[in-house]
Amino acid sequence: MTITTARSRWHAPELRAAARHIGRRRMLSLTAATVALAFAIDLPTVGAAAATPLDAARIAEFPFTLGVASGDPLPNSVVLWTRLAPAPYQPDGGMPAQRVDVDWEMAKDEAFSALAAKGTTTAHPEFHHTVHVEAQGLEPGRVYYYRFRTGSWISETGRTRTAPAADSAAPALSFAAVSCQAYEDGHFTAHRHLAQDDVDLVFHLGDYIYEYAIDAAGGARKYTDHALSSAFGHETMTLEDYRLRYALYKTDPDLRAVHAAHPFVVTFDDHETANNYADAVSDNGMPPDQFLLRRAAAYRAYWENQPLRMPQLPVGSDMQLYRRLHWGLRAQFDILDTRQYRSDQAYGDGRHIPGPESDDPSRTITGQAQEKWLLDGWRNSKALWNVVPQQVCFSQRRMDLNAVAQVSMDAWDGYPASRRRILDGAKAAGIENLMVLSGDVHVGYAFDIKDDFDDPDSRTLGTEIVATSIVSGQDGTKTPANWNTYMTANPHLKFYDGRRGYAKITLGETQARADFKTVPYVTRQGAPVETAASFVTEIGEQGLKPT
Structure with missing residues (x-):
């Protein structure tokens, strides 16, 4: 049995490298102040300005209230998603503005007796403590089970699958x-x-x-x-x-x-x-610069809450x-x-x-x-x-x-x-x-x-x-x-x-x-x-x- 183990981290330079598709025609149509707002990436910071770590043992209530999800399956990879939100209807989800380590694991069986992959990632406050794990090294065309853990809390179990091998005559x-x-x-x-x-x-x-x-x-x-x-x-x-x-x-x-x-x-x-x-162009006549600010917020929340890969991370x-x-x-x-x-x-x-x-x-x-x-x-x-x-x-x-x-x-x-x-x-x-x-x-x-x-x-x-x-x-x-x-x-x-x-x-x-x-x-x-x-x-x- 081969188990892939990884420690995934959001790195600001890598995230900024994904910011490659800012539309020039939109930039030319907006004021400088609006550009600064609409296209701000708001990525996790590094160094002295970085969010401080939170000891997950201090999370006193069940944080996986929004469940788990997976998506965009490839032959050797699938995206795993969750969010830490002990109080989901509060703006901060009941979480402090600190980064938190989250463990994840995948198995070939629902009892997790045959582990296939595991790792640790970070839930950042800048991303509303959402987690996007791009699990790698998986076998093509098979079912996997997955779950998350932080502190003493374990999420519900999700079921996912990988796509068949690229050159395979896949079944129905x-x-x-x-x-x-x-x-x-x-x-x-x-x-x-x-x-x-x-x-x-x-x-x-x-x-x-x-x-x-x-x-x-x-x-x-x-x-x-x-x-x-x-x-x-x-x-x-x-x-x-x-x-x-x-x-x-x-x-x-x-x-x-x-x-x-x-x-x-x-x-x-x-x-x-x-x-x-x-x-x-909005449906209600909102000026384009104001609408693009709204759209930037909507796209950011969409990516945060869906099992999407890094190339889909919005830039403004x-x-x-x-x-x-x-x-x-x-x-x-x-x-x-x-x-x-x-x-x-x-x-x-x-x-x-x-x-x-x-x-x-x-x-x-x-x-x-x-x-x-x-x-x-x-x-x-x-x-x-x-x-x-x-x-x-x-x-x-x-x-x-x-x-x-x-x-x-x-x-x-x-x-x-x-x-x-x-x-x-x-x-x-x-x-x-x-x-x-x-x-x-x-x-x-x-x-x-x-x-x-x-x-x-x-x-x-x-x-x-x-x-x-x-x-x-x-x-x-x-x-x-x-x-x-x-x-x-x-x-x-x-x-x-x-x-x-x-x-x-x-x-x-x-x-x-x-x-x-x-x-x-x-x-x-x-x-x-x-x-x-x-x-x-x-x-x-x-x-x-x-x-």
């Missing part, structure tokens, strides 16, 4: 797609069911938190035995606000359970910062979130960020008929650099399935039966030239088994991705699975009021369900299967889960077929 892969979990809209029951489901990993497609005020009763949760702190009663604006909002979410037992059960791969949408923002208001993962030769995952680099929404956002403003070929939802990265990655892909986890509806979604229908200016329909370049790039690269994962809209959809969405007989280039919300929108309904309109106006739309839940996808050797899991209600606890519909798409014959 099952994963879940989830999105949109507004705490105030109800209970995270779907997460509890997902925690008990058999999947290899979970893709969170955005809106992990919501920025809106939450009343003392927890909104639709209607607490009667306790009241939420007034700290949650206003919209998130500052770093402290965002940090507290993550603390509220992560104390939810169902969210803790699903993180402990499966590794996550995360990407944000808008509500982790503010509704429907586009690059430096910039964060390199798009990245690529592989599951042997079975799948290539190109995780996108369609919020940080996009052109401002056309026609003032919302629903609108297409026109010269939205059809402008220079408009982009990904930014030029990310678009090139995606297309270059496809040209080099050796994977059987190419999967694109991202945020908003990719396929055309006509919203009425008029000859020229309204579409969403916030989705890819508001950026048709950008979508056209992506589809042409997929064709040029010879991508035959394309799947796009989306969230955002609080309903479940299954689309055939057409070469020409206005021609139902055009070639099907891939499939899109839109995961409904975990809870956003409250209970929902199986057949929304616009169901007939949408199904008639969009022949490539094969499924539409308005209830809460998640999508489970299995990538096999000859076909992919998508199961839409739904719960009948979330405004009270205890809802059962059912499979609302199942579809397959076959190798060499793209297109969704019901099973």
Whole structure:
């Protein structure tokens, strides 16, 4: 047995080396004072100014109140996450402004009798006492168990897994797609069911938190035995606000359970910062320099509270979130960020008929650099399935039966030239088994991705699975009021369900299967889960077929 032992430390020079992607055009648009604030890295200091060490024996209350998580699995590595917060609803989490040693260990069995890796890292006050361990030297394609210890306290046990070896013909892969979990809209029951489901990993497609005020009763949760702190009663604006909002979410037992059960791969949408923002343009007219300060706070709190690697550490208001993962030769995952680099929404956002403003070929939802990265990655892909986890509806979604229908200016329909370049790039690269994962809209959809969405007989280039919300929108309904309109106006739309839940996808050797899991209600606890519909798409014959 080989045990990897390490003592991991945050080193300021290494962290500053990650600060390589500050946007020059933003720098030129801001005042010197705002630049100093928005792009301050606030890294752990060294030398005389460093935070003093804390004897972990002095931590008098259980500090792992926010659970554990893992993510971004590689063949020999996975990220492990936790945070020390004995009093999670206090701004400081109940921790002094001192650094604390935290031990971690991984094992091949839940009893930890066969250790595989262990080490010590530091929880820094500058990072709100969060811990990001990039465990190395692991075996590919296997399950591991992990836990943390500080002083006399031991965290709960998490379960994770590594990706198969890069050149291996990996076995069938099952994963879940989830999105949109507004705490105030109800209970995270779907997460509890997902925690008990058999999947290899979970893709969170955005809106992990919501920025809106939450009343003392927890909104639709209607607490009667306790009241939420007034700290949650206003919209998130500052770093402290965002940090507290993550603390509220992560104390939810169902969210803790699903993180402990499966590794996550995360990407944000808008509500982790503010509704429907586009690059430096806010939805409510906030001046760009002020909005970028808010965005810097939101991105910092996002990284602190997710199992993300060092390259994703934000620098001020910039964060390199798009990245690529592989599951042997079975799948290539190109995780996108369609919020940080996009052109401002056309026609003032919302629903609108297409026109010269939205059809402008220079408009982009990904930014030029990310678009090139995606297309270059496809040209080099050796994977059987190419999967694109991202945020908003990719396929055309006509919203009425008029000859020229309204579409969403916030989705890819508001950026048709950008979508056209992506589809042409997929064709040029010879991508035959394309799947796009989306969230955002609080309903479940299954689309055939057409070469020409206005021609139902055009070639099907891939499939899109839109995961409904975990809870956003409250209970929902199986057949929304616009169901007939949408199904008639969009022949490539094969499924539409308005209830809460998640999508489970299995990538096999000859076909992919998508199961839409739904719960009948979330405004009270205890809802059962059912499979609302199942579809397959076959190798060499793209297109969704019901099973």
